[in-house]
Amino acid sequence: MADALPLAFVVDDEPAMLDIVTFALETQGFQQRAFRSGEALWAALHTTMPDLIVLDVMLPGVSGITMCRRVKATYEIPIILLTAKGESADRVAGLEADADDYVVKPFHPRELALRAQRLVRRYDDSSRSTAGPFELDPAGDSVLVDGVRVMLTPSEFKVLSAFISRPDETVPFDELLLAGWRSAGLLGGREMIKTTVYRMRHKIEDSRPGRGQLIESVRGTGYRLITR
Template sequence: MDTSPPLAFVVDDEPAMLDIVTFALETQGFIYQSFRSAEALWQALRHTIPDLVVLDVMLPGVSGITMCRRIKASTQIPVILLTAKGESADRIAGLEAEADDYMVKPFHPRELALRAQRLVRRAPEQSQVIAAGPFELDPAGDCVCVGTARVLLTPNEFKVLTALVSQPGKSLGFDQLLLAGWRDADRLGGRQMLKTAVYRLRHKLESAVPGAGEHIESVRGTGYRLNV
């Protein structure tokens, strides 16, 4: 299991509010990156996938509601919306944007921290078995079943294989797999690190079930795909 601290992206154009939110998250063991605009957040999401986004609604330029819709259209990252407005219409807009939670300013930092912790913890409890071909990923996040064989994986190997099994037959790029496995597409030496992880993953699968490692195919100059 991955025991690294959860990463939160926090977006607010008010420095004082950023300080309040990030301090609250730190009390629950989060690490964080903070941003002053939705555009800056979106650029960061191209390179790193956080465990949580805490997003102010009233932002200059692109609004928090619009950004929440954009995030939810392409990811399953939990989103907490923050707003100074308490009208029901604004809460409905947040829910329609598929926000996971909604808090009205001023709020108690402890409540925000506990809600954030609940959202991050909820994901593994609600996870479902992901399967393709001979592979069935354990929701616990530490192994894959290949037929009757159970293969233990490192957290990074498990995340890379999850990305491949989730989209069988589709070529996934190096950056996409680095985001899946390490949440960072710009990591120094990342491509070689990914190749090493895939090599070890193939070896583990092949050792458990002859031929299993061959399902992970290299796509020349692009990345990898799962052929099932």
């Protein structure tokens, strides 16, 4: 869904702060999900992939710094840390844990929202867009295959983007569901992927007749984009 609103996960154990952050993000066109702990965030990441995480440093149980490091070791998701005023050690530790930005409390909600918007846009612009004969159109509606433009639906574009980010590797079904529909647990998800890949494969093959298959099924696991 190319026109879907970006999704932000907001993690803070203070209800008032959760309200401030979620409202600020809403003003800049974000969907939001709120969590009170790092453990709850981690569990959610197994089924839904956000475009951004806003993460408080001071959390019960697992700290925001530890959670930031854990998320960054596994996922490519931009993270903004919320830190207490004057706690420079927290800010340094957060940046060492690969946080992309930090905002000091108290903060102006609009500043946070604009930083979030800019960060998500930067990640989108820097994402891989070429592999082998494929070049994704930044407009999000087509791909060039050996220079020939192939028009794609929003879900086809997102699934192909997931392939292009991992050329010649098997991309599992759950990752493709996260890429195309933001959820790994959709009812009938594998059939949705199979249908999407089937349509996309035929579009690509029709654009380059007689030149072989570029999207290969890996039995029981997922699909692989062939670029070699």
